[in-house]
Amino acid sequence: MPKVPDLTVIPSEGWDHHLWFDETDLPWVSPSPNIPDLETAIIYPGMCLIEGTNISEGRGTPNPFKWIGAPWIDGQNLSQTLNKFNLPGVVFVPVSFTPVPIPGKSVNPKFENQECSGVEVRIIDRNEYRSVDTGVKTLFALFKIAPEKFEFQENHLNRLWGSNELYIALKNGTLPQSKIY
Secondary structure (H helix, E strand, C coil): CCCCCCCCCCCCCCCCCCCCHHHCCCCCCCCECCECCHHHHHHHHHHHHHHHECCECCCCCCCECCEEEECCCCHHHHHHHHHCCCCCCEEEEEEEECCCCECCCECCCCCCCCCEEEEEEEECCCCCCCHHHHHHHHHHHHHHHCCCCCCECHHHHHHHHCCCHHHHHHHCCCCCCCCCC
């Protein structure tokens, strides 16, 4: 019979699971060098899917995961395409940026020292925002507007998603059937 650990549960005080972190009066501690603030942490679960492609996820800029793009993307077109989805709690604004190495954060960012055009993911209602749905629709839009240049890093994307379902759906020009997003 397995040994039962001696466990003591200490109830928390003053915690309400409906609170956003910035409503707790606790100091922010970055969980990762490229998640510098709460808004990035909210955006990250969906926008980390960009890491499984040849698109810059904004590493090497002041706004990783909030800014995405590539030298060959038309940011105005991408923002219009994404805004047509009417995703809850978010708007997409055209942006230009140039990724550079940032010690301790980004050694070799995608498109290093190249001007990229893309979008800023701007949360307008964090209670309505659906991060993973936003990330999936962003991949779908990128594939639709630039199929000749947009590339998946299949193994990386599959690891991020947990299966090959997203990759297969997007390659077929559709959205995945699962409703986890």
